[in-house]
Amino acid sequence: MAAIHKTNPSLQVTADHQIKMAEAPIEKPGYGEVLLHIKCTGICGSDIHFWKTGRIGPLIVESDCILGHEASGVVLKLGEGVKDFVIGDRVAVEPGMPCDNCWLCREGRYNLCEDVKFSGVWPHHGTLQRFKVHAAKWLHKRTPRTPLSRPPRHPSRRTHPRSRRGNLRCWPHWPNRSPLFPRLWRTPLVITDLEPQRLAFAKKLVPECETYQVSRDLSSEDNAKGIRKLFGESEYGCPETVLECTGVESSIINLKFINRYTDTWPAGIAAVKGKLMDLKPLVSHVFPLEKAVDAMHICADLSQGSIKVQIVDDVEIKPEDVE
Template structure:
């Protein structure tokens, strides 16, 4: 894929660089034209950008489902930055404001947007989802009303984590987690861990986390899990019984964060009759699961897609201490400078050094 030419029109001090995906296994740090804010936008000097599993998947596969990389695309969507310029009509932010960036900007006009379910907007423009550029650069422009001003006690790193934390908020809302809930979380990767934090912030009385990796379960315990189970059997009903026994009863709800068919089956078998299973992880397009078991026991199976109206909630949880800062710090295992982004992506892909969340610092 041929690299685009970006005209140099500003001083060296204004030069911008970005991490750009050109195709499968083809990531490059290249000069990139510094954008100018349009009406309703702000220009941000980027600060912290976390690497998501979807970023790695685009790099290694060139697509996720129907979203295919067909032209150069700037990476990054878990992000925070500082406002350095504002476009016409911006009233909620000013130069110098520190912000978290909600990466999806909907059309605002369709039925989904008008009804509040804007995450389902068919014309959503989501950072680093083809063909929309992401924010892994020195400078980036974004709609001001999807940038959230940070209080002084929220760091740029924690602001970048609001993106996956918002997934946890949406998942727990869809599951109906509340005071006293017994919750099963399948998977102790970044999304499973933010679901754990959110469930605890919602008042869950008992949370069990499962995974196949001991080190991640240790992190889950450090982040507040009541119990963990290392998955070492392919017998999903046996594992479900083990979960129920360890919890002292069936969980009210299960939040499945792996997308693995066996894990989905375990979640269904383990959940109490009349409970809820929320599917967060994305696996194979077709799966064999015990649907009759779920049906006759009235176990609701609900999907989620990203999040909606969750950033303000996630930010409040962090700023108020409902999600403690030290718990978030357990997730961030690696730090890299923007110039070392290729190494950062390699770390995220291989999981070396026990990588959970790899953070890139752009400034």
């Protein structure tokens, strides 16, 4: 007889800026919901931010909360009314569940919904747990051959096929976009960063690119001149597109506000399925769920050189193993 799983290990952040492994209840799926076995969650900078500072703007951790939102899993149980999934389906989890009732949701701009329930943002528990209930509407089927440890990240939509030259400022979000660049641009593509090891990784990941190590000893203008030289002397060689991926305020000239995501999961899944992106090289560290605290410490320590840290749960669980 199969063993019944009654434990649900989870990684939780506390209101006093601590992280801990703790048991969480195994919920039953309600109408329109499914019970998932979360197989893989990538650590995001927001997870680290909630841990270290206890808040992101007005979003404050007021009590224990399970972190995590970059996830893939397997459907274990179906709630009433779920017709688009079957038990055993492999899915990517879209973490934001909007209200579906406000005018923003009705217009298709659900990422702006003020009543969204976002996984891993207090008081809504996230995906760094073995079992999670999630609305079926916000799950996206994965192909059987796509590893669940390769959650699709949304490709950049601000590029254009006619853009021939680009400059990409590296950390922390450039690895999610860089595999697409050779498909979108002709050369040159210049990637810049302060850290030489990150530039070495960039060159390995995108051999077609040129790299430039920004010097702290030079002025912004002198660094810009050094970058500009890599595109050639002609005015026609100047970069047409710059993607700023660091989030450093001093690097930002124009502000284009965006809040969460809209319809990006299908595009990401299609890009992976069509082999437009090879995400495997981006995963630098993998930890089992039981070692999630160690994973968070590695991710928070820049000296460890992490790119994407993933937390996986390789325990084999059948639907009949869960009450």
